[in-house]
Amino acid sequence: VCSFSFLPAVLAPEISKLYTQDKKEDILELINISIIISICFGTTLTLLLGNYSQYLINFFISDKGNIRLYALEYLNHRIMAFPFIFLNSVIFSILRGMFDFKSAIKINIQSQLINLIIDPILMKKYGLKGVAIGSNIADVYCSLNYVNLFRKKKLISCKLNNFLRWSKKLFVKGFFVQVKNICNNLM
Secondary structure: OHHHOOHHHHHHHHHHHHHHOOOHHHHHHHHHHHHHHHHHHHHHHHHHHHHHHHHHHHHHOOOOOOHHHHHHHHHHHHHHHHHHHHHHHHHHHHHHHOOOHHHHHHHHHHHHHHHHHHHHHHHHHHOHHHHHHHHHHHHHHHHHHHHHHHHHOOOOOOOOOOHHHHHHHHHHHHHHHHHHHHHHHHO
């Protein structure tokens, strides 16, 4: 999932630059565009993996092992949270760019505590599927709290005057981030 998510690496410095220049309207628009893009990416990835998870698992894990069935079961449940995972990652980077580390970390820690508590309970009751469900619940909780925080800070708006301009800028920068990451991995 992380390799598909270029937005956090691009967003934090962009938001930080706009924040220090006190460009509130640009920040608001960039935030909302980023949220839309992250949800679209997460949903698209969920749908693709939902339809092709068997092929993906078969590509990476041989047919001989029972682990393939466990991996498929886990993936099929875990992919339901991808839109939330992408959203959480983007919002965390936005808060980082606005130098609001306290709120970002507080919500993230709460989410991880929920995960820490419910994972063993659900694992005992449902096995590996329970671990995926527990993680999904924690991710949804995190997203809801981030969105609630953004609503309180009035950072959510339907006003998108420069959607194409900002989207293009994010994708171009994101492309170069992905190329850099691929080169680093090849090295």
